[in-house]
Amino acid sequence: MPTRVLLFFFLLFVYLPAISQKYSLEKSLVSFFSEAAIENIKAQNAKTSSLLNATTGEVVFSIPIKDFKFDKSLMQDHFNEKYMESDKYPKAIFQGKFLNLKLDETGEQRVTALGKLTMHGVTREIEVTGTVQIKSNQILARADFSIRLKDFKIKIPQLLWNNIAEEVKITTEFTYKPI
Amino acid sequence: MKLITFCFFLIPGICLSQEDLLKELQQSEVKEKEYISSTFKGSRLINGQTIETRYKGELEFIFAHRFGPMNGGLYELYGLDQAYVRIGLEYGLSDRLGVGIGRNSVDKTVDGFLRYKALRQSKAGMPISLTAFGIMAVKTSPKDEDAGYDITFQDRTSYTAQLLIARKFTPALSLQLMPSFVHKNTVDQSIEDNDQIALGVGGRIKVSRSVALTTEYYYRFNVHDSNPYYNSIGFGVDIETGGHVFQIVITNSRGLTERAFITETTGEFFDGDIHLGFNVTRIFQLKRDRKE
Numbered sequence: 001m002p003t004r005v006l007l008f009f010f011l012l013f014v015y016l017p018a019i020s021q022k023y024s025l026e027k028s029l030v031s032f033f034s035e036a037a038i039e040n041i042k043a044q045n046a047k048t049s050s051l052l053n054a055t056t057g058e059v060v061f062s063i064p065i066k067d068f069k070f071d072k073s074l075m076q077d078h079f080n081e082k083y084m085e086s087d088k089y090p091k092a093i094f095q096g097k098f099l100n101l102k103l104d105e106t107g108e109q110r111v112t113a114l115g116k117l118t119m120h121g122v123t124r125e126i127e128v129t130g131t132v133q134i135k136s137n138q139i140l141a142r143a144d145f146s147i148r149l150k151d152f153k154i155k156i157p158q159l160l161w162n163n164i165a166e167e168v169k170i171t172t173e174f175t176y177k178p179i
Numbered sequence: 180m181k182l183i184t185f186c187f188f189l190i191p192g193i194c195l196s197q198e199d200l201l202k203e204l205q206q207s208e209v210k211e212k213e214y215i216s217s218t219f220k221g222s223r224l225i226n227g228q229t230i231e232t233r234y235k236g237e238l239e240f241i242f243a244h245r246f247g248p249m250n251g252g253l254y255e256l257y258g259l260d261q262a263y264v265r266i267g268l269e270y271g272l273s274d275r276l277g278v279g280i281g282r283n284s285v286d287k288t289v290d291g292f293l294r295y296k297a298l299r300q301s302k303a304g305m306p307i308s309l310t311a312f313g314i315m316a317v318k319t320s321p322k323d324e325d326a327g328y329d330i331t332f333q334d335r336t337s338y339t340a341q342l343l344i345a346r347k348f349t350p351a352l353s354l355q356l357m358p359s360f361v362h363k364n365t366v367d368q369s370i371e372d373n374d375q376i377a378l379g380v381g382g383r384i385k386v387s388r389s390v391a392l393t394t395e396y397y398y399r400f401n402v403h404d405s406n407p408y409y410n411s412i413g414f415g416v417d418i419e420t421g422g423h424v425f426q427i428v429i430t431n432s433r434g435l436t437e438r439a440f441i442t443e444t445t446g447e448f449f450d451g452d453i454h455l456g457f458n459v460t461r462i463f464q465l466k467r468d469r470k471e
Contacts, residue, residue: 024207051204060201066213072464073234074422081217082388087350090213095201155388 021055023139023176030063033169041075043068052139052176057098059113062091083154084120092119094126101132108133113143122152130172139176146170213302218347219355221424222269222277223458224381225395225413226432226440227357230310230345232296233271236466241267241281243458245433250451258454265435270465275299285434287320300346312341316436334365339437341379351385359397361442369405376400377410377441383417391417393426397441411444426458 028048034041047067052059065086070076080086096115111132116123130143146167149156156166219229222239233239247261255261267281267290275296282289292314300308318335338361345355357379366373381395393415402408413430431446432439433454446452 049204049208051200051207053200058200060204062201062204062208064211073237074462074464077217078419078421081350085350087215093201 021053022179023052023054024179025050025174026138026177027173027175029171029173030068031171032068033171034167035165041070043070043076043079045069048172048174050174050176052098052141054101054103054139057101059094059096059098059115061094063093064091066090089119089121092117094118096126098132103134106134111141117147120152120154124151137177141172141174141176143172144169212304215300215302215308215347218300218308218345218353219383219393220391220417220419221426221458221460223426223460224355224383224393225415225426225428225430226411226435227379227381227395227397227437228294228310228312228341228343229355229381230296230308230343232275232277232294232310233269233462235271235273236464237271238463238465239269239279239460240463241265241269241458241460243267243435243456245430245435245454245456247433248446248452248454250453263433263435263454281436283435283439285436285439286318288316288318288434288436288439290314290316290436307344307346309345310343312339312343314339314437316438337361337363337438339441341437352382354380354382356380357397359437359441361438363438363442370403371406371408371442372401372403374401375442379441389419393417393428399442407445408442409444409447411440412448422462424458424460426460428456428458429453430456 025048028050029044029046030048031042031044045063045068048061048063050059050061065084066080068076068079070079094115094117096113099112099114101111102109108131110129112127112129114127115125117126126147128143128145130141130145133140146169148167150166219231222229222231222233223241223243243265245263247255247258249257251258251260263283263285265281265283267279269277269279271277277294278292279294280289280291292312294310294312296308296310298305298307298309300306316337316339317332318337321330323330339359341357341359343355343357345353347353359377359379361375361377363373363375377397377399379395379397381393383391383393385391395411395413397411399410409431411430411432413428413432415426415428418425418427431448431452431454432444433446434440434443446454
């Protein structure tokens, strides 16, 4: 009998962290910025969904492409229709891991995320370094990085006067809460 | 034995891999309605309208131009000596409701119109987009004193109502049906009725990211035997660059208001009465910060 009780508690210990250390997004903002000849191109997306397993550092993101909002609706249409082909590839997905996440550290810590980014039908390994701050009931994660459009087979229009830069700067801000 | 059972229970705890995390994420995502956008590149197919409305706060300037018929020969420089122009503006009051004005040199016609996108095609939902279009057009030619009779404002006025029904079948292929009703206040009843019904069909095929081929045809139903006009037909190429859409067309119509091209097309396409023309649109975003 005591072994059974012991087993029960042991199992509880094995499962509990795995369950209680999972986080989902409370707030998110993904924005991108690209310098162009006549006007800069920028858009914001607040519809990202993500799950973070803080114990293992594993993290996944799913970003709906059509929810990138531009100042100019025509630009948004072109972004979806001509460049991202979002009818065909509706989401950008990142699957990866925070490599050096320290759960007991309360200040801002530099963390590297390594994983696969799938976008516009192309999957690539990427490494992003950002900052993570662990609060009592929240985890804040921030990162700035660049991606090359060519890597994801996103064509850059040649004949346009409104040329798009080869690299696009991406800023992400996530606020996680435990589930 | 107990140890094996114990280990068995342990497996799921360790196996919380990224794949599982992703699956869990996908399950938790709320499916939002996804509307199909960019069924057509512009608000015009060839001569007539498409289901596309301007987004809220957008102003579209459209300059449309038709040359004379190509069968005028070298004397008319294959039609280039003549020009029929419509200059128009359309503004998006909301993402679905647009209002516009224009003036066409054919019969010196001034028009005002409204369009409302009542249904929007969506993924795994509504199969079509439907836009209701209504236009009022006033012929300001001939002058009152030249009309030969006591011409009134009513005589000069006509109305057209259309239902534009379109479906984007694939990212490249969109088709549209346009049941149309034209009412002209004053007509020569020996050749036509005041009320005329037509059905338009049209479509576009994208051949590259920025270029599409288009076509449009209006079939009229209640045509008198003595009616001298033809059904309107046209073919075009859409070229899109940034905020511009260029449409290069060939058509047997020269008028650019619904009354003129649906019911008063003077050219017989297959007899060489082909007008080269183009529509150029430029979109200005007057109000920024698009809200859903």
